[in-house]
Each structure stands twice: as structure tokens, then as C-alpha cells.
Amino acid sequence: MNPFIEIITQPDNIAIVIMVILVSFFTVWAFQQAFQNDKLIAVGQPVDGENEGLVDTFKPLVRIELIIALAVMVFLTFWSIVVDAPLEEIANPTLTPNPAKAPWYFLGLQELLVYFDPWLAGVVLPSLIIVGLMAIPYIDINPKGNGYYSFEERKFAIITFSFGFFILWLLLIVIGVFFRGPGWLWYWPWQEWDHARVVFEPTRDFSTVFGIDSRSLPGFILGAIVVNGYLIGGMIAPYKYLKKKMPEFLKEFGMIRYIVTTSLFITMMSIPIKMVLRLVFLIKYIWITPWFNV
Amino acid sequence: MNNPTDIKERVKKNIIWKSIFRRDYRNTVRDRAQAIFGNVFLHLHPVQVREGAVKLRFTWGMGGITFFAFIILVITGVVLMFYYHPSVSQAYSDIKDLEFQVPFGVILRNLHRWGAHFMVIVVMIHMFRVFMTGSYKAPRQFNWGVGVILLVLTFMLSFTGYLTPWDQLGFWAITVGTNMGAATPLLGYQGPFSEFLHITPFNDVRFALLGGSRVADNALLRAYIWHCVAIPLVSVILMFVHFWRVRKDGGISKPHK
Structure with missing residues (x-):
């Protein structure tokens, strides 16, 4: 069988295929409605749902709930009849599978292990994702776009969220499921997995690019300057920009919100930055300290 | 007559x-x-309710579908518990029995497995919908936070369920997952700064998760209790809060003039 068909029809991977189909469908639907409403707002028309009245819950809503529940039940029953849940060999602590993959919804985080040490990829970044998600309503002070699909009115919020949701979460999951083979090496879906394959990929540290030993004191200082420079510069640069371009917004936004938002944002952006450094420039660590490496 | x-x-x-x-x-x-x-x-x-709450194009019914998936999982899960012992010596053969001995055991397990994948998928789409309609904005900020916790609990429910068949897939997924706990700063024995708190493999976060220093009988029991009792209990309480607040915050969000 074609390896691509083989990999997407593995019982547990069917869920990922269903996820990709459902997410794509609803993404198109959401943005289609958003652009429709944008057009209405542009010409001063009421958006979808603005002049709606009330209907009785019984029966319109109860009816639709029942129909959806039945449809879901039919769908899951069908899925369960057609595909059997796999059961692998009994657990064997002495036989490590290669690759050993986390559950599919955590594969984005496992993918981050290529770019960050476990304390960052497995603990700090997931915690910040949760904190960051919960912070969204308190840092987004834009009152527009509440209760209807829209894009123009809240471009920054939607682009930032979409980047995190589609690229850093869903795309990394798809990569982890379909494109990672033995040794967590990259395999195209049409390639056979080769357990003997070794990729010699010498990585280096940031300071070694400039001929400085990354474990020496000058290397430590250079790394400290770059990492802290990114963090401090990332905090100051948007401030300068906003102060110049949108001073009223900055005033209304407030210092605490600014610090929280910017910290979360530069943390999020550090992920694609580190990916490029690792994949394009083969840089493993930027800053090596006796306690942790970044 | x-x-x-x-x-x-x-x-x-x-x-x-x-x-x-x-x-x-x-x-x-x-x-x-x-x-x-x-x-x-x-x-x-x-x-x-307002008309928009009945129209599929606004809510996609995703929150309700998530809740319905949860109900299916509770029902199939309770039935599965009748056939299962959370011990290393019996867990795997119990699953084999489901496959070959229990009437409709295969479809029961399939429903639980695919229902769980389905719930994780729809809860993420629900979050996406709420974000795209700006429904986390005032006065619904708090309920968004409750929703984020419920999302994490959904992942945790699925994750703890992974170990229960005691097969290679679950064993190594849990091994990979809990090894992350060992990397926790301060509280994991491989994490930065943990030496200042005298953290060893026998008193760190990973040890607490597994009830030991490796994935064995205690880890299976802990996963089982978290999966069948503790996390569902917390989830149900938070679901009550979530649904209650949907109403108290004015129902399904709607555009204001």
C-alpha cells in the first residue's frame, strides 16, 4: 500500500484526519462570516444577528439539540463500527518504541523539544499557553467584535490567535503525527521509515558561530546579552512604536496590560525564532549557563 | 374503544x-x-432564547456537542469499569477480554476511544468559535477562563485514559509525558534550580504523578483514579459553573448596537 494512505488510515490517525477536515471547514465558515460582517460594517449596515428577536426554547432549540445529539451518536457509532481501536503489545518497560510519541494533542509540545530543553518545552511554555489564553479577555480591551464574526475590527487579536492556534498548535500536531519517524527525524509520508537511518547534523551554539566557546565566560556573556537583549528589546521596541503612533491607545491600555501582553507575545514569537535558528542555522543553544540552557 | x-x-x-x-x-x-x-x-x-442561538451558523453547536461527547464518555466509561481491574497483572487481559469475550465489548471500547478523540477535537473548535465571535469579551471574561481550564481538563482526561489498557502505546506515551514533569524548574529532579530544594527522583513532581520513580502498578492506579473519579468530578463542577455563567452573563453573545 502507498505509505501515505497507510499512515493516514492508521486507526488513531483517522482522528487527526477528521480534525483537519473539521477545523478547515469551520475556519472557512468563520472567516467567510467575518468578511461578510466586515462588508456590512463598512457600509454602516447592521451585522448578522443584530436585529434579532427572541424565540421560545421549546421547541426550536430543544429540537435542534436533539437532532445534533442524534447526528453525533450516529457519527460515533458509525466510526466505532468501521474502525477498531488498536491494542498494541502488552507494556514492556525494556522495549522502547522508536519513536515514542506522546498522545496526539501533545505532539505540538513534543515537537518543541527539538528546539527547546524539556523544562521550557514541556513545562514553562505549556503553562504560559494556559495563562496566556486565560489572560486574553483582560488584555484585549477592544470593545468591538463582541458577539459577531469580524476581522477588520480586531485584526491584531485574530492574527495573533490564529498564528498560535493554526501554526504553533495544530500544524505542529500534524507534523508530529505524519512527518516524524524513528529518532524524531523528518519523514515525508511517502517515505518508508528506516530505523537504521542516522542524520549527521552537527549543531553548534550561537557564540561558536563567532568563534567563541559557548561554555567559556565570554560565550556566557554573549549569550546573556543576546537572550536578555531579545527580552528587554522586545519589551521596549513596541512601547516606543505605540508611544509614537498610538499614544492614546497606550495610555488607555495601561502599564500592567502592556507588560503582560508583551511578555506573552515575545515568548510566543521566541518559538518560531528558535525554530529558524535551529533549522536554518543549526544553532542549538543561544545561552549556556551552569543551571539551564536556552 | x-x-x-x-x-x-x-x-x-x-x-x-x-x-x-x-x-x-x-x-x-x-x-x-x-x-x-x-x-x-x-x-x-x-x-x-434569541434567534441566533438557534441558528447553527453562529455557535456551530460546538459547546453542546462537547458536552454530549462527555455524556457518551461517562456512560461508556462506567460500563467499561465493570470489566476492568486497574492492576498491571490484569489490565491488559481485561482489554483482551473486551475484544474477545464481552458481548459488544469491541464497539464499547471503540465508542469510548473515538468519543474521546472527538471530544478533544470539538472542544478546540468550540474555543476557536468563541474567540472568533469575540464572545470572551465583557461580561464573559471569567467564563472564558473557566473554559480554558475545562479545555486543559479535557486533555488531562484523555491523557490519563491512555495508560489504562497497559499496552505499549499507553505505557510509552505516559513515560514520555511524565518525564516532562521531571524537567519542572525547582520541582523536578532534572529541572533547573532543583538542587537548591534537594529534589531527587524520589521526591519530585514526576514521583508524585506516578506514585513511584517509574511507570508501574501505582502509576496505573493513579491514572485510573484521576481518569475515572477525580478529573470527571472537577470537570462536572466546572461545567455547572460554565453553563450557569453562560446564562448569568446574558446567554449566547450577541452584537450590541
Whole structure:
């Protein structure tokens, strides 16, 4: 069988295929409605749902709930009849599978292990994702776009969220499921997995690019300057920009919100930055300290 | 006497019928309201909702579908518990029994497995919908936070369930997952700064998760209790808060003029 068909029809991977189909469908639907409403707002028309009245819950809503529940039940029953849940060999602590993959919804985080040490990829970044998600309503002070699909009115919020949701979460999951083979090496879906394959990929540290030993004191200082420079510069640069371009917004936004938002944002952006450094420039660590490496 | 309408009338006058349904449904405003607040399951709903709440294009029904998936998982999960022992010596053969001995055991397990994948998928789409409609904005900020915790609990429910068949897939997924705990700063034995707190493999976060220093009997029991009792309990409580707040914050969000 074609390896691509083989990999997407593995019982547990069917869920990922269903996820990709459902997410794509609803993404198109959401943005289609958003652009429709944008057009209405542009010409001063009421958006979808603005002049709606009330209907009785019984029966319109109860009816639709029942129909959806039945449809879901039919769908899951069908899925369960057609595909059997796999059961692998009994657990064997002495036989490590290669690759050993986390559950599919955590594969984005496992993918981050290529770019960050476990304390960052497995603990700090997931915690910040949760904190960051919960912070969204308190840092987004834009009152527009509440209760209807829209894009123009809240471009920054939607682009930032979409980047995190589609690229850093869903795309990394798809990569982890379909494109990672033995040794967590990259395999195209049409390639056979080769357990003997070794990729010699010498990585280096940031300071070694400039001929400085990354474990020496000058290397430590250079790394400290770059990492802290990114963090401090990332905090100051948007401030300068906003102060110049949108001073009223900055005033209304407030210092605490600014610090929280910017910290979360530069943390999020550090992920694609580190990916490029690792994949394009083969840089493993930027800053090596006796306690942790970044 | 044999006329179906007569039989219907007689059934409706029967004292057992009347004790259950109390009064006839006549499709009046009062009866439509009564149908909602007179029913313990439906009374989470208001008597009237705005039109948008009934239109699929706004909510996609994703929150409700998530809840329905949870109900399916509770029902199939309870039935699965009748056939399962959370011990290393028995867990795997219990699953084999489900496959080969228990009537409809295969479809029972399939429903639980695919239902779990499905719930994780729809809860993420629900979050995406709420974000895209800006429904986390005032006055619903707090409920968004409750929702984020419920999302994490959904992942945790699925993750703890992974270990229960005690096969290679679950064993190594949990090994990979809990090894992350060892990397926790300060509290994991491989994490930065942990030496300042005298953290070892025998007193760190990973040890607490597994009930030991490796994935074995205690880890299976802990996963099982988290999966079947502790996390569902917390989830149900938070779901009550989540649904309650949807109503108290003014129902499904709508555009303001």
C-alpha cells in the first residue's frame, strides 16, 4: 500500500484526519462570516444577528439539540463500527518504541523539544499557553467584535490567535503525527521509515558561530546579552512604536496590560525564532549557563 | 374503544401517566415555558432564547456537542469499569477480554476511544468559535477562563485514559509525558534550580504523578483514579459553573448596537 494512505488510515490517525477536515471547514465558515460582517460594517449596515428577536426554547432549540445529539451518536457509532481501536503489545518497560510519541494533542509540545530543553518545552511554555489564553479577555480591551464574526475590527487579536492556534498548535500536531519517524527525524509520508537511518547534523551554539566557546565566560556573556537583549528589546521596541503612533491607545491600555501582553507575545514569537535558528542555522543553544540552557 | 385516539385519551387520564407528566401539553405560551422550567434537564435553558442561538451558523453547536461527547464518555466509561481491574497483572487481559469475550465489548471500547478523540477535537473548535465571535469579551471574561481550564481538563482526561489498557502505546506515551514533569524548574529532579530544594527522583513532581520513580502498578492506579473519579468530578463542577455563567452573563453573545 502507498505509505501515505497507510499512515493516514492508521486507526488513531483517522482522528487527526477528521480534525483537519473539521477545523478547515469551520475556519472557512468563520472567516467567510467575518468578511461578510466586515462588508456590512463598512457600509454602516447592521451585522448578522443584530436585529434579532427572541424565540421560545421549546421547541426550536430543544429540537435542534436533539437532532445534533442524534447526528453525533450516529457519527460515533458509525466510526466505532468501521474502525477498531488498536491494542498494541502488552507494556514492556525494556522495549522502547522508536519513536515514542506522546498522545496526539501533545505532539505540538513534543515537537518543541527539538528546539527547546524539556523544562521550557514541556513545562514553562505549556503553562504560559494556559495563562496566556486565560489572560486574553483582560488584555484585549477592544470593545468591538463582541458577539459577531469580524476581522477588520480586531485584526491584531485574530492574527495573533490564529498564528498560535493554526501554526504553533495544530500544524505542529500534524507534523508530529505524519512527518516524524524513528529518532524524531523528518519523514515525508511517502517515505518508508528506516530505523537504521542516522542524520549527521552537527549543531553548534550561537557564540561558536563567532568563534567563541559557548561554555567559556565570554560565550556566557554573549549569550546573556543576546537572550536578555531579545527580552528587554522586545519589551521596549513596541512601547516606543505605540508611544509614537498610538499614544492614546497606550495610555488607555495601561502599564500592567502592556507588560503582560508583551511578555506573552515575545515568548510566543521566541518559538518560531528558535525554530529558524535551529533549522536554518543549526544553532542549538543561544545561552549556556551552569543551571539551564536556552 | 379500539380507536387510537380513545386509547391515547385513556392513557393520558391514567394516574401513572398523570403522576409523571402532571398536565397536558397544549402548545400555549405557558405550556412552552412550563416544558423548559418544569424539566430538571431542560431548565438550564432560559424559556426564550434569541434567534441566533438557534441558528447553527453562529455557535456551530460546538459547546453542546462537547458536552454530549462527555455524556457518551461517562456512560461508556462506567460500563467499561465493570470489566476492568486497574492492576498491571490484569489490565491488559481485561482489554483482551473486551475484544474477545464481552458481548459488544469491541464497539464499547471503540465508542469510548473515538468519543474521546472527538471530544478533544470539538472542544478546540468550540474555543476557536468563541474567540472568533469575540464572545470572551465583557461580561464573559471569567467564563472564558473557566473554559480554558475545562479545555486543559479535557486533555488531562484523555491523557490519563491512555495508560489504562497497559499496552505499549499507553505505557510509552505516559513515560514520555511524565518525564516532562521531571524537567519542572525547582520541582523536578532534572529541572533547573532543583538542587537548591534537594529534589531527587524520589521526591519530585514526576514521583508524585506516578506514585513511584517509574511507570508501574501505582502509576496505573493513579491514572485510573484521576481518569475515572477525580478529573470527571472537577470537570462536572466546572461545567455547572460554565453553563450557569453562560446564562448569568446574558446567554449566547450577541452584537450590541
